[in-house]
Amino acid sequence: MTVSVRLPTVLRVQAGGQAVVELDGTTIGKVLTTLVDTFPGLKGQVISEDGTLNKFVNIYINDDDVRYLQQLDTPVSDGDEISILPAVAGGAH
């Protein structure tokens, strides 16, 4: 399965400036592992050291948040668009 992975601006530096990369994989986890293998600078930024999804990013497959699907085990299909977005939060506290 070949999918396109959209990277947020903050991660593009580690991916040679690319906004979108085409990658193969059968699940979100496998696609993201391939992403990190291809661009080692992304290590720890998408998947945490313990192998779970980094809590500071949101991963979408097309219009759906993978946290509400099967997380890293979510299957992907040819042509799916995977979007990686940083969690945006803060506050006066």
Add this chain to the structure above:
Amino acid sequence: MTKTIADAIVAHCLKGLPDEACGLFGGDVSNAIVRDLYLSENMAHSALIYTVDPKVHLRADRDAEGKGGGILGVFHSHTHTEAYPSPTDVAQAPDPSWHYVIVSLRGDVASIRSFTIIGGVVSEEAIEIL
């Protein structure tokens, strides 16, 4: 940004009271001209912290990049403190290329300021109302 956009940011922040309000803005990346606002619900529903709805972020990202621009930054309100990034804002700033607009609703008149947050260093920048 235009006065219309600045007013819309403040209006969204007032509407969100007593909680903090938030949203994203997009436009021309090269000169930081704001073209579009993407208003979000504060998913934290709190007067002390905010979280932008990730679905709004996804739609904003697609829309802004589809127009040849990008997300320029995020705005949020401080309901009872000054318009300056808190330690939480600095620690959680997601992107060093973004502009962080903060609206203080502490006084009788809302104040709106903008900052960059790069490597934990906060720098204020002028907001030019076009």
